[in-house]
Amino acid sequence: MKLELRGITKRFGSLVANDHIDLTVEAGEIHCLLGENGAGKSTLMNVLYGLYQADDGQVLLDDQVQQFAGPGDAMAAGIGMVHQHFMLIPVFTVAENVMLGHESTRAGGLLDLPTARAKVREISERFGFHVDPDALVDDLPVGVQQRVEIIKALSRDARVLVFDEPTAVLTPQETDELMGIMRQLKETGTSIVFITHKLREVREVADRITVIRLGKVVGEAAPTATNAELASLMVGRAVELTVQKEEPSLGDPALIVEGLTVIDPIGQLVVNDVSFTVRRGEILAVAGVQGNGQTELTEALLGLQPRVEGSINLDGTELTSASVRRILDAGVGFVPEDRTEDGLVGEFTIAENLMLDRSGGAPFVRAGNIQRGALADFAREKVKEFDVRTQGIDSKVRQLSGGNQQKVVLARELSRDLRLLVAAQPTRGVDVGSIEFIHKRIVETRDAGVPVLVVSTELDEVVALADRIMVMYRGRIVGIVPGDTPRDVLGLMMAGEHPAEGAAA
Amino acid sequence: MSATVQQPAPSPEIVTLDTTVVTSWKAPIAFAIFTVLALALAVFAPQEGDTTFRLSTQSDLIQLSEITVPTMPALWTTIVLLAIATAYSAVLVSSKRRVPLWLIVVFAVLFMFGFLTWAASGAAIPVIGLLFGSLSLAVPLIYGSLAGVIGERVGVINIAIEGQLLAGAFTAAVVASLTDQPLLGLLAAMVAGMLVGMVLAVFSIKYFVDQVIVGVVLNVLVIGLTSFFFSQVLAPNASLLNTPPRFERLPIPVLSEIPIIGPVLFRQTLVVYLMYVAVALVYVGLFHTKWGLRLRAVGEHPQAADTVGIKVNRTRFWNVALAGAIAGLGGTFFTIGSGIAFNKEMTAGAGFIALAAVIFGQWDPIKATLAALLFGFASNLQNTLSVIGSPVPSEFMLMLPYVVTIFAVAGLVGKVRGPAAAGKPYIKS
């Protein structure tokens, strides 16, 4: 089916998220929509899918103008979407998720589950998915959940399929499999819109490429274009993503973790017998696909996990099962993975957020009273030092951009006397300028002799920062390798293959 | 490239992480506490004499004989059994196994038997009357808890059950008095409950007001409105507006003659029979129909429901309204269900007990019904015991449902996740 978007405009208040965007996707074509996050790709697709109403412009399918009041209309017209954040009900089975919204019923209005199961099996077999229709979605790994999303779309006879950042949760190998599925769909005449910001994927699978920046189409490209061409189109200027850093001057081992195991509430060993050491003046980067125990590992180091076995030792002090307060006082700085959830209080001012983890005593509290003058001075100084773009220290943190929010977190943590810095996804959702700034500060912290543990799902970031790389898979350490290990080896390790096997293969 | 060249992706096996067993000592500790309580009764407040359990009423076709047990030996036997159950649960937990539900049920029944034997020493317990009264007292609680279950399952916490019951009771009394038709009163009660539900829905869905707060305020509003109109209008014109007719009892032929069950379950009024139907319908509806699937989807993950074309807020609105209607129907029990005139605040907190039953029943209509029956039983036990002269002050029996609920929410019965999106407004830009 041919899809055409003509002059789509969508405004949110004063911001124009989509500015007269034109896009044509021919039948049986894989069309890549390339752009930074925030460029307006998701907004455009949500307009297409009926989730947003466009302020201007038209959607045409096979040259027929469509009116979508909601996703229901879009689906009926043959548009399917595989969402970036899976739109699946965790407590439902696969079959229930697939039938939701277009349920077939038996006599008396009872759900016709057998038909739904058969449908799942049929599509599943057609693409070799092997998905059990009666499995609870919550129990499925993300890769399989994504297939359920695809089955969901195909079960409604989608002829145009939108994949919104589908590779974010996948290992490199799973990503390759997904590409295969896309090609297979294309063979059957399905038109595919593939939203991504990853150049490698674009060049591998796309038939045509449209680049969006700041809500506008800035150009079209062929898959033969070079990375540099695509990147500069996307960002609007030449991009450099290397971090300037000297060889580390290694000190003594500072953080020694032995046999660390973290047990979640249902008894799963989300971190399983993990042992490693970080030395002073060293950056150990933890690589791995999201959800392989890295989050729980950092939380365990901070005393945020309730059920922990093994030993965490920092400079000779045992920190296992210590309170968060004691661990912070022992000199651990923490940049949490999800800053708005765990790192900041959105309704608090910048100044208040800067004293968040020193709310009990000096220098900001004396005799139970907050020292407002001292806090204001400190806040003004840090806002300047960390280049936080804001109207003032009394602005609410909620109103800052992602990059500036992260700078507030970093300013707070780096202004204490640190003996260890734990940074989880330090540049997630952060703009280019801030990424460079944050990386620079992390390297400076290392050079000041502080051991640093960086967790990132971004291979580029891992490679850019790491002195050594530790790869995690299903709660275990696959291996700890030098910082200059080739990416393809790291990719295999992220899929759980040990370096030796990887080398043999 | 053709499809045949592309090999189907290998099936990723289901990822199962290594696991360990999470053990909880809550059950053995609770068992031990109750066993010690029973022991304390036997040691510090021994009762002489026999206890009689009466299993039939005089009007029954089939008469069962009374069972008489000597009080103290029966109590001691119970204590021994309780101790065994406690020890067994401790053994289970220390060997990293779970305490099964049946053991908890057996323990509860045993404890209740021991307590009854002790409390009614030297007297006879009319078992039929006790159970019949329990069911009756549970009627508004069950309707209320069904309303709560539907509300929370669709993502709206319904604290206003109390207000819906009260609105139902009031409207039923007025309409039935005016028309002399209890059925019309029942319909009016449903409409009144539905209106309260709709206000809750509008404020929480359209204006994103915290649902708990709207619910609490709505309760105050309904209490204020009904009390105002009671004082101002109903009291001066009681004969016209507040002498509701009552639903007559309709014994079901044959079924009503089954020993024990018959007199308890099948010599009831229309309100009770409707309740049986409502429980069954809500259960089947929630878990086996399109309505229930969509309702639960909206309460678990509204955005996912939206992306498959389900109108989230519309679904929420109408189901909260439906829940209100069900609670309103439950309110009829207080007036036309029992033939009593309306009075200020006559629901006396039943809506809050219903809410407790929802949580105790883990958002499941059947379990919530059972929880409501348990609470009804506790209330009626107090009535029964005060008639036969029990050593326990009635206030402590009346406290029981509330104490049980606190234990329940504190996780004694195991923590169960409620609907993920309950209490959260769905905001589309």
Next chain:
Amino acid sequence: MSDPQHPDAAGTPGPGRPELDVDVAIEEPGAVSPEKETAAEDARATAGGPGGTAGADVPPPSRWHTTLHQIATGNAIISVLAVLLALIVGAIMIAFTDERVQEASGYFFARPGDTFLAIWESVSGAYAALFQGSIYNFRRDTFLAGIRPLTETLTFATPLIAGGLGVALAFRVGMFNIGGRGQMLIAASVAGWIGFGFDLPWGLHMLVALVGGLVGGALWAGIAGLLKARTGAHEVIVTIMLNYIAFYLVSWLLRTPGLLQAPGSSNPKTPAMKDTAIFPSLLGPQFNLHLGFVLVIIATVVVWWILSRSSLGFRFRAVGENPNAARVAGINVRNMYVYAMLISGALLGLAGVSQVLGTVTTGFTAGIDAGIGFDAITVALLGRSTPWGTFVAGLLFGAFKAGGFSMQAAEGVPIEIVLVVQSLIVLFIAAPPLVRTIFRLPDPASRRRPVPNVSQEVKVK
């Protein structure tokens, strides 16, 4: 869209969690928001962020215009209009149920003026009585007699403010204390027991009874705080249940000789308080206003200090706004829940104590709480959970109460109309868009949520 409560389940790690890969140069301010919000947040970020240019070239609006705009869209006007709306609804109810109005409407088409006259008389009579019962009675000869209603208002406001402060403080820590009734009953029982059962010198007796009552209320609320902290039990359910438990417990104490029951009586009522324990009158014996009002002013200042100046309050607010971030920042969230409930319970205890030692000193029954525990919720909501807002809201509702009784006495309008008006005020205030729609006011660009959010998910590990 600025509401922090987005539909995505908070803090669920794993596949449901938004996942963003950064390959090249990425700006993604909505990293943790579901995608619906993302675009909107992008708007904000791009406008104010490093890449944005907006804002700088737009001339600022004149100060007058800004001020007017703030008044028209701000909280104050909404509050005033909400009170007005609620009073209008109350007026309709009064008019509807008035017998003279009903009579006159029987021949409405013959003489419609009669109906309007009757409506006017019933409503104006009722509200005049409300005013004269709560502020100043012009029918009295002397100023002292005329101002008496105002002192009655302050007397009624005393426990309302104390209770409202307790509820408000809990709100700020993200908790909903519906247990005011139970906490007041326990506090009143302890204070009352000390007040009539002990012989102590003047002053000390009062102090001991006061402290005993505060501790009683604090501990009763502390149960809910402790259970929430240790087991995650929702405080709404626990405090509701504790209300009933306290009620039955106190009922039993009151009817059991040797405990709280007055000797030689068979009524469930205590003996009168001893003079050494009774709060002194502030304005002399002809007025009811007692020391409790001064204590409440002190309590307001203390709560203000806790919330806006103290380290404890900082942690309270951090937990209330984002318990996860507070936990990560080393704040002991569990302890904060317990402390907050203790303080909240003590404040509701103050309400209970001021009832038995100040207002009803002749002995009390299980109805001593007089619904104040629930009124306190509406007071706190109207006061937007700020100390001085709660103070003013308490005065207003105290006036409604004082005036309501005189309205009932003079015009025969049932006192329950006050409940209706109060709850409508809170409903209207909770939904500013509704009020704006009714009065056709402009919509402000940014809105702060008007009522606290207590249904949020909190992970206590």
